[in-house]
Amino acid sequence: MKQPTQENAPILEALERLKQMRIVPFDVPGHKRGRGNKVLTDFLGEKCMSVDVNSMKPLDNLCHPVSVIKDAENLAAEAFGAAHAFFMVGGTTSSVQAMVFTACKRGDKIILPRNVHRSVINAMILCGAVPVYINPQMDKMLGIPLGMSINDVKKAIRENPDAKAVLVNNPTYYGICSNIKEIVKLAHANNMLLLADEAHGTHFYFSDRLPIAAMHAGADMAAVSLHKSGGSLTQSSMLFISDKISEGYARQIINLTQTTSGSYLLMSSLDVSRRNLALNGKKIIDDVINMVEYARGEINNIGDYYAYSREKVNNDSIYDFDITKLSVYTRSIGLAGIEVYDILRDEYDIQTEFGDLANLLAYVSVGDRPRDIERLVSALAEIRRIYKKDSSGMLEAEYISPKVMLPPQEAFYTNKEDAVLLDKAVGRVCTEFVMCYPPGIPILAPGELVTEEILEYIHYAKDKGCQMTGPEDMDLQYLNVMG
Missing domain, CATH: 3.90.1150.10 (Aspartate Aminotransferase, domain 1)
Structure with a gap:
């Protein structure tokens, strides 16, 4: 059989072949190509519902790809300059978490900026990795966190030579990039992996007018949101690895949490978007x-x-x-x-x-x-x-350096927990998240001390209409803290 090229979209082509076969479905999903759910079919269209199918031999299997999905992943790896690519159907949250799980076990340290997406901290709650935060510098006027300073990265590595990995945002939500090429060198010189959260960096791989992409800079793993700037469907993502990472082990890690019923709508959208980006x-x-x-x-x-x-x-x-x-x-x-x-x-x-x-x-x-x-x-x-009105009296947006008292897993799973009024939480250790979403960067994360400064920021953000997410109490009247 002819080797597929970037002009091909193996998953799309397999689904097209399936539509010609007139197969009678005695498998899941139960809507049976849309016939069992007329309202949904009228809304999404028969073309969409007819390819919302389950894994079968002609379509391969996301958990153990050997044919069309494998071909599609190989083409993606080639297009993005990686040793291997994984199609991810749990969003870039699942890609980010797979990176952390692959690099770290319980008790392992990971060096990372504090302005990470909540998915990174969630990963540490699940696997028990211990964060070594680099507090980003702040642009005083704009009130936004910046990238990681090289001197700060050197200091974190020097003080934590046993850390397993360094994680970099490439770029941040605001478009700010750290010197990832230099950070890769520092990590590798100290036997650490370099992980890149490239949720907002798909387009870096296809233009020489933009900052360098992580895999081109020598990163070991990169989590890339093709749905954000690459044109694929929401919740579709890719995880890229270098040849330093075992493909088989990374796949095992992914399969710990990824669904066994991978959506062919999401996978075909990744396949088509990769082809479009590779060609155009x-x-x-x-x-x-x-x-x-x-x-x-x-x-x-x-x-x-x-x-x-x-x-x-x-x-x-x-x-x-x-x-x-x-x-x-x-x-x-x-x-x-x-x-x-x-x-x-x-x-x-x-x-x-x-x-x-x-x-x-x-x-x-x-x-x-x-x-x-x-x-x-x-x-x-x-x-x-x-x-337009007078801007005096508006809160100066300052980066608030968190006081980390406990690793996220230990704080989140504590048996000793109180729900206290938000304003009574000062001086207590938080056991849950508080963040504005988007961007989903925690103001408070499990294991961090609640301070007056943080409370002022939360109240101001609420008053201005920011959507506060994360806490068990959806109205954020109460906060869970260590007992």
Whole structure:
């Protein structure tokens, strides 16, 4: 049989062949190609429901791929410059957790920035790894955490020579990149693995105008959200490994938590998106960059707003910047980013990615059109004209260095736990998460001390309309703490 090339999409092609076979399904799923659920079929379409199928010999099996899924994963590895790729159907959360589980066992240390996604800390709760946090530097004006300084990484490695891995965000939600190539060298020189959370970095692999991609920089593992900027379906992701990692062991780790009923809708979307990026990625990403550069210029011409870019680079904690990220500082019009986010959605029918206490992020990618950019720019200009107010009295967004009292697993699974009123929690050790979502970076994580500063931040974020997630009490009136 002919070896597949980047022009092929093996999973898509297998599903097309299946549709020609007129098979009578006496297997799951129970909707039987949509016939058993007319409302859902009318909503999603018969074409979609007809390929929502289970693993079978012609379609391979995600847990143990030997044919079409294996071919699709091999093509993805080739396209992204990895030794091997795994198709993941539990989102990049599952990819990130598989990285941590592969690198660390209970009691093993992992060096990482504190502004990680909650999935990383969840992984430590599950496997018992112990975090060595590098507190990121802060941009005082923008109020955003930056990347990891090389000196801070060196210090963490020197003080924790027994750590198993270093994890890097490449990039952060705001588009900030650390010097990942240098951090790879430091990790490897000290017998540590380099893990990269590239949830927001799919496009790095297909453009020479962007920061370096993790696998190109020599990382050992990278978790990549193709659904975010690569065009695949929500919840689809890829995990890439270098030849230093055992493919068989990584697959075993993945299969500890990944479903045995992998969605062919998600897998085919990964396959098709990889083909599209491999064949057309450079032009696609060029178009995105050009749209964002245009939008950035127009927004900065409105006045007061600040759409920032590579001028922020300092060759250390901001080693590089993802110029496809349309991050906009809003505090100078007297509104928090989350307030602008809400006005855009409620009054202009524009849904942006997220707003925090000082910034707004509009995610621009493969599916955006110039006319949509014009609409966003016009809305921002109008919001400034109508809503601008004095910005004095707004909370200065400072990075709050957490006081880690216990490893996340020990705190989360403690038997001694009290639920106390939020304002009575100062001085107690938190046993759960508190975060604004998105971006899903914890303000408090299990094992961290509750301080007055943290409480002030939580109250301010709630008042501004940030969606607070994580705690058992959905209204965050109460917080679980160590007894």
